[in-house]
Amino acid sequence: MAYEVEKSDEQWRAELSPAEYQVLRQAGTEPAFRGEYTDTKTEGVYSCRACGAELFRSTEKFESHCGWPSFYDPKDSSAVELIEDHSHGMARTEVRCAQCGSHLGHVFAGEGYPTPTDQRYCINSISLRLASAEG
Numbered sequence: 001m002a003y004e005v006e007k008s009d010e011q012w013r014a015e016l017s018p019a020e021y022q023v024l025r026q027a028g029t030e031p032a033f034r035g036e037y038t039d040t041k042t043e044g045v046y047s048c049r050a051c052g053a054e055l056f057r058s059t060e061k062f063e064s065h066c067g068w069p070s071f072y073d074p075k076d077s078s079a080v081e082l083i084e085d086h087s088h089g090m091a092r093t094e095v096r097c098a099q100c101g102s103h104l105g106h107v108f109a110g111e112g113y114p115t116p117t118d119q120r121y122c123i124n125s126i127s128l129r130l131a132s133a134e135g
């Protein structure tokens with residue numbers, strides 16, 4: 001599958017910090033409760049840290065107490081790409097940036113959170129960059 005933003009592995013390594021590269025390009029997961037946006041309530045838009053595409057809004061962020069920023073819906077359904085992930089012996093759905101293919105996190109459904117979609121987009125803080133609406 002071709003992405004709008006395509007870069008070589010060397011380019012990504014040069015542009016991202018080692019920690020960003022590990023999550024975004026190697027589908028790593030940052031430690032729970034350690035990411036900078038876990039409890040953030042600032043109003044604004046969360047963009048892909050790798051390519052800048054707008055992915056999530058603070059209005060769809062909710063307190064899941066799972067240790068990672070959680071959203072119940074992406075900004076646009078076309079902003080993210082969902083891929084079946086059977087790594088680590090689990091059947092999960094991976095969430096990637098639709099523009100550059102970078103790993104963002106996973107989406108879980110039917111967990112009983114009181115949200116309009118009953119979905120939890122569990123996203124690594126390090127995959128995102130928040131642009132505050134307050135400037």
Ligand SMILES: [Zn+2]
Pocket residue numbers: 048049050051052053097098099100101102
């Ligand atoms: Zn991206």
